[in-house]
Amino acid sequence: MTDTTQHDPDVVLDAASSAPHGAEPGPPTAAAAPVLTRGARIGSAVAALVVLIYVATSILMVVPQSDATRALTAAARPYFSQQWNVFAPSIQKTNRYLQMQAQWRDDSGALVKSEWVDITRAEYEAGEGRIQPSRTVKQSANLLKTYTDRFRGLTPEQQAIVQDTFIRRADTDSGFAAKTAVSLIDQLQALDEGSRGRVITMLRADYVLKEYTTYWATAWFGRDIERVHWRVATERPNDFAHRSDDAQQFAPSTRTFGWREADDVIDPQALSVYRGIVERYAR
Numbered sequence: 037m038t039d040t041t042q043h044d045p046d047v048v049l050d051a052a053s054s055a056p057h058g059a060e061p062g063p064p065t066a067a068a069a070p071v072l073t074r075g076a077r078i079g080s081a082v083a084a085l086v087v088l089i090y091v092a093t094s095i096l097m098v099v100p101q102s103d104a105t106r107a108l109t110a111a112a113r114p115y116f117s118q119q120w121n122v123f124a125p126s127i128q129k130t131n132r133y134l135q136m137q138a139q140w141r142d143d144s145g146a147l148v149k150s151e152w153v154d155i156t157r158a159e160y161e162a163g164e165g166r167i168q169p170s171r172t173v174k175q176s177a178n179l180l181k182t183y184t185d186r187f188r189g190l191t192p193e194q195q196a197i198v199q200d201t202f203i204r205r206a207d208t209d210s211g212f213a214a215k216t217a218v219s220l221i222d223q224l225q226a227l228d229e230g231s232r233g234r235v236i237t238m239l240r241a242d243y244v245l246k247e248y249t250t251y252w253a254t255a256w257f258g259r260d261i262e263r264v265h266w267r268v269a270t271e272r273p274n275d276f277a278h279r280s281d282d283a284q285q286f287a288p289s290t291r292t293f294g295w296r297e298a299d300d301v302i303d304p305q306a307l308s309v310y311r312g313i314v315e316r317y318a319r
Contacts, residue, residue: 106277132184133157133269134176134245138253138261139295147262154269155252156180161317175248180268183245186238193227198238201294203263210262214297217243246296254302255310267292 072080093112096105133156139149156176187195202220206213217239224235249264272286273279 130270130272132177132180133271134180134249134266135269136249136253136264136266138249138257138259138298139263140257140259140261148259150253150257152267153252153256155249158314158317179241179245179248183241184268186234186241189234190224190231190238191228194224194231194235197224197227198242199291199293201265201296202242203295203297212263212297214299242296246298247300250298250300251302251307251310252314253298254307255314261298263295263297265293265295 093109096109097112099105133154135152135154135156137150137152139147142148159173159176187198190198197220202215203212204215205211220239221232221235224238225232245266246264249266250261253259253261253264268291269288270290271288274281274285278285
């Protein structure tokens with residue numbers, strides 16, 4: 037076969053003149069691999085050790101805690117420990133549940149007092165197993181957040197009055213009636229001058245909660261409710277470090293509020309909604 041490749045004569049001559057006399061041309065040599073210095077090897081080993089310690093510590097910090105893991109991570113805990121707020125900037129530390137009790141007259145005219153009903157748990161059950169639950173599952177939780185925030189804005193003396201009964205004797209069929217808003221505002225404001233705004237917003241929240249529990253009680257018991265009251269049950273989960281412990285760190289607490297006269301005009305359409313929730317989820 038004839039070689040048709042074109043060669044540059046100058047290149048051929050240069051290559052021939054640069055080669056040693058009598059030497060056979062050999063294969064091209066590969067570039068030599070760089071050699072790590074002792075300092076580089078020590079630095080790499082230290083970096084690998086630091087990464088290994090970090091990964092091992094991180095794993096030990098997030099696995100269910102025991103006495104052994106707490107002892108192993110005690111020195112690193114100030115730097116690696118996590119709290120529940122790792123999942124949200126201002127996570128709520130307590131779970132609040134609205135529980136209500138109602139009174140009505142039986143056929144003989146005697147006053148009947150109900151058992152306590154946990155509204156919040158009933159609402160939460162309405163959302164279990166549903167990808168997009170109804171907004172009703174958060175009604176009582178949202179109401180409680182507003183109510184407790186405004187309650188905490190009062191002085192201890194004002195809080196004691198709000199926790200008392202808002203009912204007075206009156207010339208009515210039952211012999212009782214609700215205290216007027218004006219009298220409550222004057223009574224509470226007299227205990228702290230300059231608190232009129234906080235008092236009014238607190239009483240508004242109290243009125244909304246009274247309406248809400250009256251509808252729930254009417255739907256739940258199927259009676260003409262005469263008065264209602266409620267309590268706020270608070271539970272606090274264990275801290276993050278004790279999240280897997282069976283023992284509870286914090287004891288539950290309850291704050292009870294006095295009776296409110298249920299002098300509401302019940303809207304049949306709104307009541308049907310509450311009855312639907314009770315029948316589907318709360319029974």
